[in-house]
Amino acid sequence: ATFDAVTSQFGLEYGDRMAATDEVVRVLKIGGHFGFIMHNQAGPVVTHNKKRADALRWASQDEALVDKARRWLSLPVIPGTNDLDAFQNSVTNAVGRYGQGSGAHEFSLAVLQTLSLRGRQSDQEILNMLDRLHNMVSGELSRLNALAKAALSDNMIDDFALMLHNRNLNVGSIGTL
Numbered sequence: 001a002t003f004d005a006v007t008s009q010f011g012l013e014y015g016d017r018m019a020a021t022d023e024v025v026r027v028l029k030i031g032g033h034f035g036f037i038m039h040n041q042a043g044p045v046v047t048h049n050k051k052r053a054d055a056l057r058w059a060s061q062d063e064a065l066v067d068k069a070r071r072w073l074s075l076p077v078i079p080g081t082n083d084l085d086a087f088q089n090s091v092t093n094a095v096g097r098y099g100q101g102s103g104a105h106e107f108s109l110a111v112l113q114t115l116s117l118r119g120r121q122s123d124q125e126i127l128n129m130l131d132r133l134h135n136m137v138s139g140e141l142s143r144l145n146a147l148a149k150a151a152l153s154d155n156m157i158d159d160f161a162l163m164l165h166n167r168n169l170n171v172g173s174i175g176t177l
Contacts, residue, residue: 001026001027001028001029002027002028002029003029003032004029004032004033005032005033005034005035006024006027006028006032006033006034006035007034007035007036008020008036008037009037010038010039011036012036012038012160013038013039013150014146014150017160017163018163021163021164021169025167025169028169034169038151038152038157038160039147039150039151039152040152040153041151041153041154042153042154043151045147046151049144049148050144050148051098052102053103053141053144053145055094055097055098055103055104055105056104056107056140057141058094058098059090059094059103059104059107059108059137060107060137060138060141063090063093063108065087065090065107065108065111066130066131066134068086068087069087069111069115069130070127072084072086072087072115073115073123073127073130077119084115084116087111087112087115090108090111090112091108091109091112093108094107094108094109103137103140107133107137110133111133114126114129114130
């Protein structure tokens with residue numbers, strides 16, 4: 001019974017909502033206000049990020065671009081050639097499938113640009129860059145998957161509002177992203 005207001009921006013859906021609500025009730029003054037924002041499974045943020053995750057999965061896992069790049073890098077250099085056509089095709093396919101500026105386009109282009117450094121950077125430096133690209137996309141996919149998993153359906157949001165009401169928290173309008 002200390003605070004006039006408690007807020008949460010996307011915090012409740014990533015943890016134990018019941019325990020968090022109990023804590024809100026404990027620290028909120030009688031008549032206090034509780035404002036929060038949660039991700040809705042059908043909302044634009046989740047929808048956008050699911051599409052981004054699909055595009056990144058296609059480029060990094062289905063197309064296995066880093067594995068292909070590693071194999072390409074293990075081939076001997078033939079003077080006067082720079083056979084990156086397969087990787088240029090991946091960029092073209094990414095744009096055709098997911099659009100310019102999509103995660104698939106960004107990732108496939110980054111792999112192509114990294115491989116184009118051959119001859120100016122050591123193979124080991126290029127392998128290190130490919131590892132960083134792989135780790136970056138893996139981390140982003142992990143975060144995007146956590147968002148999709150944590151987002152609530154309309155029914156789950158209604159159930160949460162009922163739980164708040166049952167704990168004597170006044171539920172006004174419910175907005176989700």
